[in-house]
Amino acid sequence: MKNKYSIFSLVKNAFSYHENWEKAWKDPEPKKEYDAVIVGGGGHGLATAYYLAKKHNIKNIAVVEKGWIGGGNTGRNTTIIRSNYLWDASAGLYDHALKIWESLSQELNYNVMFSQRGVMNLAHNLQDVRDLKRRTHANRLNGIDAIYLNTEQVKKFCPIINTSQDIRYPVLGGTLQRRAGTARHDAVAWGYARGADEMGVDIIQNCEVKGIKRNGDSVEGIETTKGFIKTKKVGVVAAGHSSVIANMAGLKLPLESKPLQALVSEPVKPIIDTVVMSNAVHAYVSQSDKGELVIGAGTDDYVSYSQKGSHDIVEGTLNAILELYPIFSRMRMLRQWGGIVDICPDASPIISKTSIKGLYFNCGWGTGGFKATPGSGDLFAHTIANDEPHKLNAAFNLNRFVSGDLVDEHGAAAVAH
């Protein structure tokens, strides 16, 4: 049993100069065999292991991670959380996650700094207005909080936005989901890792998967840089590298991996207390607790695993940001980075069984996976434990690309993919 984090443990550890905190997770060598192995130690993978152990009573689990936990897209995203998706299947999936977010810090005894500061999506042309109104109605029918704002209400909610009608893409209105917001991305990975470790999950870092061993149509184990690990169930949550792992098992996925960039500014005093996203001009911005503006750019249109994107993508995003927020014109940017996102043709994820028994994939989250972390882990754990999808992820199966029953969220996503 781990020591509970609390104000008392903080005070107690202060007396020993914070040098005697218990390790949040162990650093074990892999055992020879596990009941289930999760490939990928990001938020989704660690959450999957956590819920497998907690809700499905599978304790002999390993999470193998080629780098360090939370070092991939979990640590590279812009931490936006919302559930205002158009289609019923997506609304169910993302709102399931949002509901878990609301009590996650308490459940994990780890402050994930979930902040329901609201997410506002802007409309810049007549079609945007129609689309956003339609989405607001769809959201409300699905029990998701959403309101439509006119230009004055947008200005009132976020005064630094330039609502002049003379700019190239004037703000004509917007939607607001007040339950939406942000969370601390590293804390999500660390909190789930700590919780999973406590229930006996082995978190094995610096362990890259090199092959998937099959016996006919079922999985026998995985080859890794730390040797062979025998297991009958492999859950792959490898984000941009999903196709690479699938290829090891002789599968092809409907994914393309592309660089997605983000950047942060120098820290300043509080200036924007919400998240504002704009699809038409592709700009979204929020402010971290440290005071940095967190800005998300778009994806490059070519396949790349290089974890760096093109400069013109950043330039385009900053042009849009400056037109919408002239107040930022003299701010300096501190850091810029890229992550590799796995994009599905319908911009919806895959949480699914495969044609190989015991091999499961959770991928295709594209540019918007962070928000779904807790729900994704919960539903993927259910799928792995029962060898059947939960009703909330049934629509997100691999077979939809054969049946044609796609969940097309291109038009409804808050930013263009």
Added chain:
Amino acid sequence: MFLINCPFCGEREQSEFKAGGEAHIVRPKQPTELSDDEWAEYLFMRKNIKGIQFERWNHVHGCRKWFNMVRDTSNDQIKAVYKMGEKPPVK
């Protein structure tokens, strides 16, 4: 960001081009006779290779012509460019 040697215009910035995805996916000769699985394979399934990949590009802000490229997707190094209809150079 990298430079691309367009087979028609010469070396230009990548931002002048549009990536067109995996190359050499052959359009089905008899679309009416395709099964759902074959359609899925043709329309959606991609190799998405980490390493040497064959792909299509369009010089959309230049000559607007399509051509093929061999590129290492792990570091964005271009190995070869060749015109549509030409045989891909051996790796």
